[in-house]
Amino acid sequence: MTEAPSPADFIRDIIASDLENRVNNGRLQTRFPPEPNGYLHIGHAKSICLNFGVAAENPDGKCNLRFDDTNPEKEDVEYVDSIQEDVRWLGFDWEERKFYASDYFEPLYGYAEELILKGKAYVCDLSASEMREYRGTLTEPGRASPYQNRSVEENLDLFRRMRAGEFPDGSRVLRARIDMASPNMNMRDPALYRIRRVEHHRTGNAWLIYPTYDYAHGISDALECVTHSLCTLEFEDHRPLYDWILDQLDLPCRPRQIEFSRLSLEYTVMSKRKLNALVQSGRVSGWDDPRMPTISGLRRRGYTPESIREFCRCIGISKSPNRVEHALLENCLRSDLEARAPRTMAVLRPLKVVIDSLPEGYEESLTVPVHPQNEAMGKRTIHFTREIFIEQEDFRESAPKQYKRLVTGGEVRLRNAYVIRCREVIKDDDGAILEIRCEHDPATLNANPVGRKVGGVIHWVSATRCVTGQVRLYAPLFIVTEPDALKGDIVEHVNPDSIEILTGCRFEPALAEMTDSLSYQFERLGYFHRDRDSITGHPVFNRAVSLRDAWSKIAQSL
RNA sequence: UGGGCCGUCGCCAAGCGGUAAGGCCCCGGAUUUUGAUUCCGGUAUACCCAGGUUCGAAUCCUGGCGGCCCAGCCA
Numbered sequence: 001m002t003e004a005p006s007p008a009d010f011i012r013d014i015i016a017s018d019l020e021n022r023v024n025n026g027r028l029q030t031r032f033p034p035e036p037n038g039y040l041h042i043g044h045a046k047s048i049c050l051n052f053g054v055a056a057e058n059p060d061g062k063c064n065l066r067f068d069d070t071n072p073e074k075e076d077v078e079y080v081d082s083i084q085e086d087v088r089w090l091g092f093d094w095e096e097r098k099f100y101a102s103d104y105f106e107p108l109y110g111y112a113e114e115l116i117l118k119g120k121a122y123v124c125d126l127s128a129s130e131m132r133e134y135r136g137t138l139t140e141p142g143r144a145s146p147y148q149n150r151s152v153e154e155n156l157d158l159f160r161r162m163r164a165g166e167f168p169d170g171s172r173v174l175r176a177r178i179d180m181a182s183p184n185m186n187m188r189d190p191a192l193y194r195i196r197r198v199e200h201h202r203t204g205n206a207w208l209i210y211p212t213y214d215y216a217h218g219i220s221d222a223l224e225c226v227t228h229s230l231c232t233l234e235f236e237d238h239r240p241l242y243d244w245i246l247d248q249l250d251l252p253c254r255p256r257q258i259e260f261s262r263l264s265l266e267y268t269v270m271s272k273r274k275l276n277a278l279v280q281s282g283r284v285s286g287w288d289d290p291r292m293p294t295i296s297g298l299r300r301r302g303y304t305p306e307s308i309r310e311f312c313r314c315i316g317i318s319k320s321p322n323r324v325e326h327a328l329l330e331n332c333l334r335s336d337l338e339a340r341a342p343r344t345m346a347v348l349r350p351l352k353v354v355i356d357s358l359p360e361g362y363e364e365s366l367t368v369p370v371h372p373q374n375e376a377m378g379k380r381t382i383h384f385t386r387e388i389f390i391e392q393e394d395f396r397e398s399a400p401k402q403y404k405r406l407v408t409g410g411e412v413r414l415r416n417a418y419v420i421r422c423r424e425v426i427k428d429d430d431g432a433i434l435e436i437r438c439e440h441d442p443a444t445l446n447a448n449p450v451g452r453k454v455g456g457v458i459h460w461v462s463a464t465r466c467v468t469g470q471v472r473l474y475a476p477l478f479i480v481t482e483p484d485a486l487k488g489d490i491v492e493h494v495n496p497d498s499i500e501i502l503t504g505c506r507f508e509p510a511l512a513e514m515t516d517s518l519s520y521q522f523e524r525l526g527y528f529h530r531d532r533d534s535i536t537g538h539p540v541f542n543r544a545v546s547l548r549d550a551w552s553k554i555a556q557s558l
Numbered sequence: 559u560g561g562g563c564c565g566u567c568g569c570c571a572a573g574c575g576g577u578a579a580g581g582c583c584c585c586g587g588a589u590u591u592u593g594a595u596u597c598c599g600g601u602a603u604a605c606c607c608a609g610g611u612u613c614g615a616a617u618c619c620u621g622g623c624g625g626c627c628c629a630g631c632c633a
Contacts, residue, residue, distance in 0.1 A: 139560050173631050183561040185629050194631035213633050325569045328582050457591050523592045551593045
């Protein structure tokens, strides 16, 4: 897949202009800063594509991976591992630049003492709830903490004792001294450090006090000499604080924060809290459940890195609120796989067909293309036999004239093989169809029948030369376009029909040999991805996305 | 009734004073042994609304309206 260049957007415009004006001596440094408290989702992919993408587009641009691990209560190595795997899988490389905010705990502490020395920070003994009261509201200014005017010496002493573990958790915080009357809540003396006796996944028990995001992020950016710190819109109100902190300190570099709107996608949720709730509740099988919007879920579902990158390119970068249609994501996968997925035939819901015009035990090997539009992908062998399976929905005893598949007495083309005509329908005592009896037209292999037109083509698999396995079909996790607006526990709103497991599906034997690919087009059905639950002789496939289906629209209007 | 941000086709999204790009969706039609793909063609006299400036405004000004975010010792 040839990748189209990302179109310009307001952030790329700013960067191009900064580069041209040599704002950072012509340097470009970005960073992708996930908190390791959950798995990455497609919203993160947008940020990854932006940060790594913009760096790759410029000659000396670099993008760091930085784990924003300042809150040990929620973080875990499981997440740092999965995040790295996902970023790599998406096709991006941080080279030797993998960092952790926890790498900076010592310098961060030093800068905090510097703030104290400058009279810009103080130790506050207010409890969390008292602090909330003192903060005021959106429309009323806050009041100064009674501890706001402690001496530098006392603050320094107290802060050092906070570090030394002399005070209980939550009893004191270090706060910035800014403006309790600011209309921006973030500027009302925000907390910089809190006491938490929690083991950190990297620093262990070395620290009892941990910096807050607002304090650590800008300094981390500056220490890494990040030039453009790209984040989502909800941090817009934090920018004055980000700048304030950088302004007080003597740092090697001066990064600039720029915000863009986060991604929302129809029929799913994106918050890690809600995704975690889905996992914990058991409503999905895990973070990589193919219905999840996580990178690992999409990967298991059958999405390719190329398709996700293309999606991120298509949605663009802006500041407007958005909710992207699911159809766009699907389109990106289809267009990627259309070009390169090997074709095969599979029957999901088998209906037996006996071709009476063929002798018992008849078998004919047919050599057919792996991809009809791409000869270079080679050939595969399929087996035409007296007994075959077709899709149950490809046969009807009677049907409207728009129905182009097999009907009693009618003809249809078996894809890659012959035209057959249905002679008889065999039913059980309850009237359920057991099998159908057909005859084939031997003159129709690679040739059109003479004197009549056969409009329909259906797929099939030999009943005697096939492998049996499982297919999982998926529907959206939620049936409403905006599940975030749903009341109550999100877990209760999961679409019970979001997964359908089909057993007894039949596949071409050649499928077992085509091991160089994990993604296939099952002709007329969609793109399917071999799941890791497959075992030898019993494949399991997930349907990543169906093919566009004009018939379903016609059928609905009938 | 504090502050910040946003409002261009059903959904994304260009546009940066000179007379509305593109993609997705949708609708026609052609080709087709995948009702797929591909290919042609169609789809905003209109840019949240109302005034104003200008020869000329989606773009500038004023005033409205609507939406999102912020009162964690989360990020």
